[in-house]
Amino acid sequence: xxxxxxxxxxxxxxxxxxxxxxxxxxxxxxxxxxxxxxxxxxxxxxxxxxxxxxxxxxxxxxxxxxxxxxxxxxxxxxxxxxxxxxxxxxxxxxxxxxxxxxxxxxxxxxxxxxxxxxxxxxxxxxxxxxxxxxxxxxxxxxxxxxxxxxxxxxxxxxxxxxxxxxxxxxxxxxxxxxxxxxxxxxxxxxxxxx
Amino acid sequence: xxxxxxxxxxxxxxxxxxxxxxxxxxxxxxxxxxxxxxxxxxxxxxxxxxxxxxxxxxxxxxxxxxxxxxxxxxxxxxxxxxxxxxxxxxxxxxxxxxxxxxxxxxxxxxxxxxxxxxxxxxxxxxxxxxxxxxxxxxxxxxxxxxxxxxxxxxxxxxxxxxxxxxxxxxxxxxxxxxxxxxxxxxxxxxxxxx
DNA sequence: ATCATTATGTACCAAACGGTACATAATAGG
DNA sequence: CCTATTATGTACCGTTTGGTACATAATGAT
Numbered sequence: 001x002x003x004x005x006x007x008x009x010x011x012x013x014x015x016x017x018x019x020x021x022x023x024x025x026x027x028x029x030x031x032x033x034x035x036x037x038x039x040x041x042x043x044x045x046x047x048x049x050x051x052x053x054x055x056x057x058x059x060x061x062x063x064x065x066x067x068x069x070x071x072x073x074x075x076x077x078x079x080x081x082x083x084x085x086x087x088x089x090x091x092x093x094x095x096x097x098x099x100x101x102x103x104x105x106x107x108x109x110x111x112x113x114x115x116x117x118x119x120x121x122x123x124x125x126x127x128x129x130x131x132x133x134x135x136x137x138x139x140x141x142x143x144x145x146x147x148x149x150x151x152x153x154x155x156x157x158x159x160x161x162x163x164x165x166x167x168x169x170x171x172x173x174x175x176x177x178x179x180x181x182x183x184x185x186x187x188x189x190x191x192x193x194x
Numbered sequence: 195x196x197x198x199x200x201x202x203x204x205x206x207x208x209x210x211x212x213x214x215x216x217x218x219x220x221x222x223x224x225x226x227x228x229x230x231x232x233x234x235x236x237x238x239x240x241x242x243x244x245x246x247x248x249x250x251x252x253x254x255x256x257x258x259x260x261x262x263x264x265x266x267x268x269x270x271x272x273x274x275x276x277x278x279x280x281x282x283x284x285x286x287x288x289x290x291x292x293x294x295x296x297x298x299x300x301x302x303x304x305x306x307x308x309x310x311x312x313x314x315x316x317x318x319x320x321x322x323x324x325x326x327x328x329x330x331x332x333x334x335x336x337x338x339x340x341x342x343x344x345x346x347x348x349x350x351x352x353x354x355x356x357x358x359x360x361x362x363x364x365x366x367x368x369x370x371x372x373x374x375x376x377x378x379x380x381x382x383x384x385x386x387x388x
Numbered sequence: 389a390t391c392a393t394t395a396t397g398t399a400c401c402a403a404a405c406g407g408t409a410c411a412t413a414a415t416a417g418g
Numbered sequence: 419c420c421t422a423t424t425a426t427g428t429a430c431c432g433t434t435t436g437g438t439a440c441a442t443a444a445t446g447a448t
Contacts, residue, residue, distance in 0.1 A: 003445055006395065006396095007316060007396085013415045024310050025307060028221070030434055040396085042397075043438080046436095053437095102310060108306065111365055112219070113306070113307070115342070116222070122369065128368075154382070157378060159380045163362070164362030164363055164366055165367070167361065168357070168362030169362075170361075171305055172354075172357070174316075174359065188348070188352075192439065195417065197414070198413065198414040198425040199415060199425075200415070224404080225407080226404090226406090236426090237425070237427050237428080238406070241425065389448100391447085391448100393445075394443100394446105395443080395445095396443070397442085398441090400438080401436105401437085402435105402436100402437090402440095403420100403435085404433105404434090405433105405434075405435075407419075407433105408433095409428100410427105411428090414424085415424080418420085418422100
């Protein structure tokens with residue numbers, strides 16, 4: 001039944017590859033570098049990921065998406081004031097370290113990179129953003145019901161707007177000189193959630 | 195003094211290269227493809243652009259930046275209501291064709307691509323956005339003086355915010371299904387300029 | 389112990405990449 | 419018309435790329 005044992009777990013090496021892709025982008029991360037980062041050899045890699053680098057990136061995208069969405073949903077599930085959780089999501093961009101900020105948003109980056117040449121990957125990234133938008137939407141709707149929010153804007157548009165700002169900040173954060181410099185901007189931007 | 199005549203103008207081929215870079219990004223545009231798009235051979239190319247592909251891209255960035263900023267400044271110079279010009283800039287994203295939209299924002303894209311590996315190119319793109327932001331800033335200040343604008347937000351922050359939205363829309367437009375679908379969102383976003 | 393099975397590391401490879409070398413062509417000046 | 423000068427096209431090249439082939443190692447089952 002079972003031969004030589006694996007020396008790695010897929011989830012783990014996908015995570016390590018994610019860090020590199022996130023930092024350097026797809027093309028600029030060579031397979032060699034990725035193997036070093038993942039700590040496995042070519043033999044193991046191409047056995048586990050028959051589709052090579054592209055399949056790896058696809059798995060990275062879905063894994064990161066799943067993880068980020070779960071993390072957010074978990075936080076929302078136990079929160080008294082869900083809107084504050086969303087706001088904190090944005091505030092954290094302002095507070096994050098320089099290294100974290102230089103990574104920007106993996107999904108925005110992916111769309112920029114691939115929208116002209118790989119529909120499948122673009123769709124995965126687009127879907128992530130759509131799901132994030134849907135979460136924003138639901139939070140806004142519930143907050144309106146509870147009277148925690150007194151905006152007169154269309155909740156769906158408001159959610160779209162937040163995604164726009166999210167993606168925009170994903171670029172701004174990459175070129176913001178110091179950690180914290182985006183905070184005043186973000187605070188202003190969050191006034192749409194009053 | 196002068197030998198064999200050139201069969202191309204630098205400005206012209208830089209423009210043609212820009213279209214390809216803009217559509218496909220830096221890495222995905224091979225030198226071969228670029229040469230075809232520009233309509234010149236390797237000999238001419240490497241004579242005119244000693245720095246090769248990278249120098250070409252740098253010239254593309256500066257050329258597009260210069261052109262776009264000039265166009266905007268010219269429009270502002272003859273406008274009665276400058277704020278409307280800025281608003282139209284955003285509205286045009288909503289109205290643009292699918293092909294135009296798929297190009298997204300060259301400068302945002304460049305930052306995403308290069309911020310982790312090429313400071314010089316990143317800076318050119320960042321500078322463009324800063325100049326755009328400065329234009330927004332000035333327009334807002336003047337509109338406030340003239341009483342054309344009655345916002346209580348800090349003009350500098352407002353300009354930063356507009357750049358954020360600009361960059362965010364640069365991503366959204368790449369995945370928006372149909373032309374025009376972003377317009378309601380953009381109209382809502384422009385309410386910060388009241 | 390041997391065998392089937394699965395994983396690993398290494399040697400190897402074809403293709404594409406960006407870039408160079410160089411022979412040749414077209415102009416202006418003398 | 420010859421020469422200096424500049425531009426062009428083509429043949430070529432070294433590297434790097436992502437990827438494959440294969441011999442070998444480690445396990446469970448019999």
